Amino acid sequence: MASMEVLWGDLLRHRADFDKFHLRSALADDPYRFNRYSIEMEGDLTLDYSRHRISDKTLLLLESLFEQAEVRGRFADMCAGKIINETEHRAVLHTALRGGVDEVSVNGQNVTKDVEEVKQRFLAFASGVRDGTIRSHTDEAFTDVVNVGIGGSDLGPRMVTQALKGWTDGPNAHFVSNVDGAHLGDCLENLNPATTLFLVASKTFTTQETMANARAARNWIVSTLGEDAPGAHFAALSTNADAVQAFGISTERMFEFWDWVGGRYSVWSAIGLPVAIAIGPERFEEFLSGARAMDEHFATAPFRANMPMMMAALSLWYRNIWACGTQAILPYDQRLENFPAFLQQLDMESNGKMVRQNGKPISRPASPVIWGSAGTNGQHAFYQSLHQGADMVPCDFLIAAKPTDASEDQHEMLLANCLAQIEALAFGRSEENVRAQLAAEGMSDDKIDRIAPHRTFAGNRPTSLLLYEQLTPHMLGRLIALYEHKVFAQGVIWGVNSFDQWGVELGKVMANRLLGSIQSGEKGEEDPAVFQRLMSYRAD
Template sequence: MTEAVSAAWQRVEAVPQRTLKELFASDPGRVTRLSQRLEWGEGEIAGGIRFDWSKTHLDEDLLAAFEALAEARGFAAQRAALLGGEKINVTEGRAAEHTAQRGVGSEAAVEEAAALHARMKLLVEAIHEGALGPVKHLIHIGIGGSALGPAMAVDALTRDLALVDVHVVSNIDGLALEQAFAACDPATTLIAVASKTFTTIETMTNAASALNWLRDNGVSDPSGRVVALTASPEKAVEWGVDETRVLPFPESVGGRYSLWSSIGFPVALAVGWDEFEAMLAGARMVDEHFRDTDGRDNLCLRAAFADQYYTSVRGCQTRAVFAYDERLALLPDYLQQLEMESNGKRVTADQRPVSGPTAPITWGGVGTDAQHAVFQLLHQGTNLVPIDFIASVAPGDALDPAHHRILLTNCFAQGAALMAGDAGEDPARHFPGDRPSATMLCDDLNAAALGALVAFHEHRTFANAVLLGINPFDQFGVELGKRMAKDMEAGGGDFDASTRALLEAAGLG
């Protein structure tokens, strides 16, 4: 840690801790300064999201101190390196060019992304026009980001109508695949195999079983029903996928950042190309804000300031995300992987031990369901948990408006109650209050808003990594267990007594 970084952290830690009530009472303009809308489009396609961080403990002194930390960490240079296609993933010697998929990045990467999108668009439209015969179902097979991103986006955007019924399978547990089989007619089903290397054991095992299912149910050419989404197109061809149905994506696009590439094929197939492009456009709006805005006015960086304050200064070990919209039911799961796989590190980018906590545990739930499950701890428990609320002004249903009115008032009331607290009639009814939350309020939860929300969290994750001095783009922590599982499968390995006993009990010893 450099002297400048150390001094900046000392400045952050020296800021007096004031309650949220005190912060609001002393600053009438607080809501205006700590709330901001990002907007896109005009006329009928206009939309936006309000980001309100006023119920966090950020104040002028903390914002200034964190701006100094960002400068000491070289945030502007790191951001430029990311968006310029430099090898920001230092441990693997790679760039991280997911923003180029949305049109923001180096000229070469943006051009390559446009060409690959054009290829995907041709295939999507050909399928919709019947070039592969009637297609009513898609079984999308992947794992990690190759599955979580498509599953989350398809679930969010197809509540009203899906052009193709999509089932995402990631678990190697055969029950997951059998459930998809039961919902699909093999005669009208395509299989998408999503694997960066086209060697991932869970994905390739599931893919082989899916082909067997097609074959066993009378499909004469099962391989002709497969679309490959991969950064290793030659391996997909070797596996038996026709080159015309291989949709490549660049090696520089990591799995948990890959929704925007050909990994988004099931989204485009389910909702149509125009909606997929709208999702890209919403993300690009956030990219441009992130690129062009400095300091506290950069919403992604401001969110990271709050994240670092609660993790490093207040000792919060978790951060909760609650979506007050059924369409975002899978968003907490998606963000869990994005944040914990990216920033769950114990060394800095230059291979030195980190000097404090890195990523908190991300968790969450949906709407009023969570209020009757976990909010007891959030209001009255001994853990301090920063919370994000996400909601939409426009409802996703056509029922009595009372449904959505009650949903939104519950969302806003929870944030207000967490901050205000209540003295109560006795200790059991006492609410301490002063519990922080942030709110993201969308005009409507459409494809553009979804793209904007995901891109915001991608850049928030990157900003946190820069403030910590770590590399968010590698994930070596997932490798050890996988390597040991391969040893077990091969009948080798030197395991502890407990593990050997478990293998024997399961008939695997």
């Protein structure tokens, strides 16, 4: 088999095959293109990738790249608990959190057993909060739950709780992450301390932003209900028992997760407690089962029928062969409003690297910039650039065939808008077509000459469509795991460690040092010149 570098060279040369390619012709000339370039899973989830600048030869070359990199073998290593996060010497086992796997051990510890024990504990706690058997300091049922976290301890549960709002029948869920006091203040403004429960999500229970917000929340409870109240109004998602107890939370209300669970992969663990409280343990199990189904699909489906591999391959094709620096995530589902931000962390924190596992620089750029917004709002913001901008931006569209709880008329309008954007990006509108239309409207020739270029759309812009029956807990679990595995496969191809985040750690270290300088008013040796200006503004 050809080496990785030879395959990359073949792909670069293959790009020239598309110099005269246009999706308008490709789709018109091949009535079976959708059948050849789509994947269906479980009869209710389809990936349509027929609107891409690809051919069978493209997929053969990309498949060879995946085989040469041994993507499937690396995934098996991950699921078996092998140390694949080499810079931190850790296993990576978020797949084990989904359950239904054979026994996995890390350093002699039965991970599968530990996962089940903690899950049963936090699901029992969720049930107690939901049915009112776990009550407040004033012996009232909780009406509101505030998750205090940041990064993966916030983005994951926030996104999932919002996405599954149509399935929510528990207390109202709120999320606070920003250390800016306005975030917590705005959240608490209309809440009742006597019926508010806080979940503090920090593995070490030392995360600066999270603990600052947690202390402020504790003061809010104490100021109203007294010094003895916090124990009834707080639970911890952490492993630091001493710090949790010092804060005033019993270890009976501490739910552990492990160092082999990265923050951006942690919603399947106790970090998912706010989700379980919102939708209930049974639906939370359905959420896990969806992810488990995608794990099995990724591990066993052949390349051409494998959704995560195909999505990873297409992203590599555009990032490294077509030099596309960004990728847009465009869910036509308001409940998935936070999905682009969640995927932004998942992808860019995982693969936003310049160094390979072996410590050597990577030979080609890795993670693109991930961004996006829920449709149809984005159509009135940045879609102009998607259609006529100078940069080609590959797009992932997501839409449900059936609404969760919206009106059928509105959902049909949403479907029409989503499909129209995909068609417009692929087909565009030729200048010949524009001129004919303007002439039919009676416009003069000289005016047509001026106007036609502005109404011409090149098209040929690549899109994927993820079409699913309905956004259920099981479906959402599959969608999240789909992107997890996509990011994993890309990381293997690029040779980076997708499971550390030293860039995040650097910012934390520098923030701690600068905090001391700001509090003391004394400039440190490495502080920027703007420090003095900052302090002068504070003095005023």
